[in-house]
Amino acid sequence: MTESMQELDELCYLTSQSMTSLVTSEHFKVLKKLGEGSYGKVMLAVHKKRGTPMALKFFPRHSTTLLSFLREYNLSLSFCTHPSLTRALGIFFSTPSHYIFAQQAALYGDLYDVIVSEVGVTEEQAQSVMSQLSGAVSHLHSLGFVHRDIKPENVFLYDRRCRWVKLGDFGLVRARGTQVRPVWYNSPFCVPEVEHAKEERKESNGDEEEEEEETWMLVEPSLDTWALGVLVYCLLTGCFPWEESTSDDSGFRSYRNWFNYMKNKEEREAGLNGWSHGNQEDRRANEEEAEVPVPSQFESLSSLALTLLRKLLNPSPCHRAGPDEILSYLGGAWLLETEKEEKRKEKKAQEEARKIREGGGGVEEDREREGKRER
Incomplete structure (x- = not known):
């Protein structure tokens, strides 16, 4: 158990001793619902004495253990110190039907609300969002925690x-x-190792059908990295790259085939470059292998974005990059249209420089000659 996890458990024990019962309406004016999910609901409220706006998160007692409630509360209060992590406000209590704690209120909705279907968000917005999330997730990982639920609905707008x-x-x-038991088996955010875990479980038990809850997986930071990669794609395209990360999904299968082709191609090229003359048979095999094109759902993305996604969406979890990898790809073109425009400008600048070197002059020199003629 990590030091942070030990500290979290101690905080849960201490706060369990100071849990109070309150009547919500006596202390808060509840204004409207901000969100709802399997956990319960989040309501926008104002503290009646202080006038402070906040979000109250309601957890039904019949479906929530006290420990799970206190863990989420204390984690948010004491460990989510990064500016791109939502923090609890130090207020927690119970009612006969709910456990409740207060947190920072996101007054402008969540990321799902601003992603335009089949369009996404602007390239600038996409890079800004991913820059912030990279730092937030890296912070959690540095403490030994894995989020496991990164998706547009859980990214809030301030x-x-x-x-x-x-x-x-x-x-x-x-x-x-x-x-843990794997989640999102039928979701685009589900990691491909879930399918592998289920297959291994089935093989170890013969041909008997295995229920999903009988499959267990280790929690690793690579789970979050995969989700961040899928989120990058969602922001840039307004779509999901596939319905689920399994062999039965044609979208994922085409991506995996392309990924393996690119991986093998780079490994062969690196090996050939290590020889002064190279192996002729290897060279011939490299040239004759059928090229696997970029999957159709990725065609709108630039070469820079494709390289980033190959690092985040590596089917092998042990070779998957960390969240900080995103920072190395900020500032460049993530969409193909932007990449083409940048290349056009670069080509124009190179042509202008060539004219100057050859003595033909450039735009400024032409303007100067024109001005002299007029005088």
Whole structure:
């Protein structure tokens, strides 16, 4: 158990001793619903004495254990110190029907609300959001925690233009190395190792059908990296790259085939470059292998974005990059149209430089000659 996990458990024990019962309406004016999910609901409220706006997160007692409630509350209060992580406000209590804690209110909705279907968001917005989430997730990982539920609905907006976002909803957060039942098996965010885990489980038990809850996996940071890669794609295209990360899904299958082709091609080229003359048979095989094109759903993305996604969406979890990898790809073109425009400008600048070197002059020199003629 990590030091942070030990501290979290101690905080849960201490706060369990100070849980109070309150009547919500006596202390808060509840204004409207901000969100709802399997956990319960989040309501926008104002503290009656202080006038402070906040979000109250309601957990039904019949479906929530006190420990799980206190873990999410204390994690958000004491460990989510990064500016792009939603923090609890130090207020928690119970009613006969709910456990409740207060957190920072996201007044502008979540990322799902601003992603235009089949369009996405602007390239600038996409890079800004991913820059912030990269830092937030890296912070959690540095403490030994894995979020396990990164998706547009859990990224909250703190301004209208999507310039400041916070990752929230820490109900599925677990310590690295914990064994858990896999989630999202039928989701685009599900990691491909879930399918492998299920297959291995089935093989070890013969041909008997295995229920999903009988499959267990280790919690690793690579789970979050995969989700971040899928989120990059969603922001840039307004779509999901596939319905689920399994062999039965044609979208994922085409991506995996292309990924393996690119991986093998790079490995062969690296091996050939290591020889002064190279192996002729290897060279011939390299040239004759049928090229696997970029999957159709990725054709709108630039070469820079494709390289980033290959690092984040590596089917092998042990070779998957970390969240910080995103920072190395900021500032460049993530969409093919932007990449083409940048290349056009670069070509124009190179042509202008060539004219100057050859003595033909450039735009400024032409303007100067024109001015002299007029005088």
